[in-house]
Amino acid sequence: MDLLEEYRRATFFFESGDPLGASKLLEPIVEAEPHNTAxxxxLARAYFNSAQLKRAETQLRALVEHDPSDHYAHHVLGRTLERDGRFREALPHLRLAAAMKQQPEYSEAVHRVEQWLGKSETA
Structure with missing residues (x-):
């Protein structure tokens, strides 16, 4: 198997709106090259976009463990936990990503989860 060609195919699938197809192509590549963060x-994004949240979480936790300064991995992990309804677990990752990199998307996610948690605690 030509891993680079498979990665290119998976990227095409992902960008064409087929995250499930992309994940099927990416899984054996991650097995063959477990330290390839790209x-x-x-794969984590493909899982997230195809609502395979537990699988996305597993990949993202591996990325965060490998590089705790990866703001994007923290953000997507937070978004994955948020999407799974695990707001308290999501918030630290979202805050950390927002602190590491100033991006509107990061700040908006923090605000959204803080708002949700504030509303749930007063309900």
Whole structure:
């Protein structure tokens, strides 16, 4: 198997709106190259976009463990936990990403989860 060609195919699938197809192509690449963060990140995003949240979480936790300063991995992990309804677990990752890199998307996610948690605690 030509891993680079498979990665290119997976990227095409992902960008064409087929995250499930992309994940099927990426899984054996991650197995063959477990330390390739670009492949693992794309696999995590493919899982997230196809609502395979537990699988996305697993990949993202591996990325964060490998590089705790990866703001994007923290953000997507936070978004994955948020999407799974695990707001308290999501917030630290979202805050950390926002502190590491000033991006509107990061700040908006923090605000959204803080708002949700504030509303749930007063309900």
């Amino acid at each position: 492949v693992r990140q794309l």
